[in-house]
Amino acid sequence: MSPTEEDFELELRSLPGVLNVGISHRESGDVDGVKLVIHGQDCAAIKTIASQIASLYYPDATVSVEDASQVVPANAGASPRVALVRADFNAEDGVCEVQLAYEGRTGLGRAGSGQLFGGAEATLTALRDLGFDVPYYLLAAVSVATVRGWPVIVTLRSPSSDRDMLGIAQSERDLVSASMATLDALNRFLSNGQKND
Amino acid sequence: MSSLHAVPPEDDEYYGQHYEPWLFQTMLDELSASELGIGFIYSVLDLLAQRYELSDAVVVLVHESFGTQSFRLGRRSLTPEMTENFASAGVYCEPDVVPDVERDAVRTACQLALSLHLARFSAAQDPLTKIANRRAFDTALQASAVRSARYGWAFTLVLCDLNDFKAVNDVSGHAFGDDILRQFGFALRLSVRQGDTAARIGGDEFAVILSNAEGNESSGFIERLRAHLEKVGVEIDFTFGIAASPSDSTDPAELFRIADGRLYEKKGIKH
Numbered sequence: 250m251s252p253t254e255e256d257f258e259l260e261l262r263s264l265p266g267v268l269n270v271g272i273s274h275r276e277s278g279d280v281d282g283v284k285l286v287i288h289g290q291d292c293a294a295i296k297t298i299a300s301q302i303a304s305l306y307y308p309d310a311t312v313s314v315e316d317a318s319q320v321v322p323a324n325a326g327a328s329p330r331v332a333l334v335r336a337d338f339n340a341e342d343g344v345c346e347v348q349l350a351y352e353g354r355t356g357l358g359r360a361g362s363g364q365l366f367g368g369a370e371a372t373l374t375a376l377r378d379l380g381f382d383v384p385y386y387l388l389a390a391v392s393v394a395t396v397r398g399w400p401v402i403v404t405l406r407s408p409s410s411d412r413d414m415l416g417i418a419q420s421e422r423d424l425v426s427a428s429m430a431t432l433d434a435l436n437r438f439l440s441n442g443q444k445n446d
Numbered sequence: 447m448s449s450l451h452a453v454p455p456e457d458d459e460y461y462g463q464h465y466e467p468w469l470f471q472t473m474l475d476e477l478s479a480s481e482l483g484i485g486f487i488y489s490v491l492d493l494l495a496q497r498y499e500l501s502d503a504v505v506v507l508v509h510e511s512f513g514t515q516s517f518r519l520g521r522r523s524l525t526p527e528m529t530e531n532f533a534s535a536g537v538y539c540e541p542d543v544v545p546d547v548e549r550d551a552v553r554t555a556c557q558l559a560l561s562l563h564l565a566r567f568s569a570a571q572d573p574l575t576k577i578a579n580r581r582a583f584d585t586a587l588q589a590s591a592v593r594s595a596r597y598g599w600a601f602t603l604v605l606c607d608l609n610d611f612k613a614v615n616d617v618s619g620h621a622f623g624d625d626i627l628r629q630f631g632f633a634l635r636l637s638v639r640q641g642d643t644a645a646r647i648g649g650d651e652f653a654v655i656l657s658n659a660e661g662n663e664s665s666g667f668i669e670r671l672r673a674h675l676e677k678v679g680v681e682i683d684f685t686f687g688i689a690a691s692p693s694d695s696t697d698p699a700e701l702f703r704i705a706d707g708r709l710y711e712k713k714g715i716k717h
Contacts, residue, residue, distance in 0.1 A: 255484045259567055260576070262484075262512055269516040271523020284523040286516075305635050317526035 368427030575631025
């Protein structure tokens with residue numbers, strides 16, 4: 250068996266739970282250290298086996314192991330998110346239909362007036378269908394040309410104040426962009442769980 | 447030797463997307479230059495990084511034997527926090543500028559590279575001890591014998607047999623016996639030099655090809671093996687038989703027969 254670096258890495262990756270192997274080198278090109286990221290396995294046991302394998306290939310290399318399962322997910326503790334399930338446009342009657350999901354329930358909204366306005370309005374209706382008391386009305390939904398594509402900007406306004414909420418999103422379809430931009434505009438409002446019930 | 451060339455489709459489209467022949471051609475060049483393995487995956491990430499001036503790139507593959515595996519540009523490790531972002535198969539780039547058609551091509555090629563590397567590795571490896579298997583040993587012995595006959599290069603064949611291994615299995619169980627074999631294989635791997643071949647060729651039978659070594663140089667290897675067995679904590683002894691090439695023979699079958707005969711002679715068994 251040729252003790253190449255590739256075979257060395259393959260052996261390490263064959264260990265249970267290994268997600269990623271990082272290898273650092275000295276200036277001479279020799280392997281200096283190996284870092285494994287694992288999931289759902291005993292760090293100490295994996296480190297012992299990895300050190301044994303390393304001793305065969307690169308006896309001077311240091312071995313470290315980090316457990317990804319110990320990392321607290323970035324969204325842990327956050328309130329559930331409103332998710333866009335689908336956004337369809339019926340070309341015959343010009344109606345946009347948007348379906349949203351929140352905490353296992355779905356809400357449906359329909360609106361006309363084209364894919365930009367219709368997509369934003371249908372999203373607001375779907376949010377109300379989910380039980381959110383959304384105190385904003387749609388002021389504008391426009392697509393703008395940029396070097397990276399055509400994002401949609403949605404502006405919502407509160408009747409009780411002049412404060413506008415702006416959202417921006419870009420996807421393959423204007424309707425989806427408009428719906429996502431509406432959710433983006435309401436991001437902070439929705440994350441506070443402003444519901445009727 | 448002829449090299450491979452990517453032939454662009456006539457309509458410049460590939461499944462409805464703009465076709466970029468550079469990637470396919472450079473991947474084929476890479477394939478022609480080396481065996482397909484993990485190194486290929488890093489080469490392709492390097493190519494992408496150069497082409498699109500990426501600061502970072504990760505390809506995530508899902509393999510039935512390995513589970514989810516991430517490969518990061520420059521052979522760098524991910525932080526545990528990053529793994530959450532790269533949980534599903536795909537090509538992730540910073541900045542996010544690589545076209546979908548190229549991501550798909552890279553992911554497919556990398557998946558193939560990983561599978562072929564594992565297949566090549568597994569075909570030559572004994573799954574229990576992680577040293578060469580009988581097939582790889584036969585190939586190595588044949589190659590060494592041919593070189594010895596043609597150029598006079600010396601090598602030594604060492605056959606090892608664990609003493610009373612059957613009793614270990616009978617008394618302590620097969621799981622314990624497997625542990626002994628695993629540890630013996632590990633001690634063998636520690637004891638050989640680069641270029642030597644250590645193999646498990648039967649139940650409790652092992653073989654080592656010591657390159658560029660005359661028969662008397664094998665004593666150094668035996669000493670190293672005994673020291674490593676003690677270090678690893680294997681409480682089982684072994685008997686060995688040696689044959690040297692070209693002094694004993696340059697025929698692989700004859701060398702094996704000589705080493706085997708000497709091993710059984712030491713065990714006091716008529717062969």
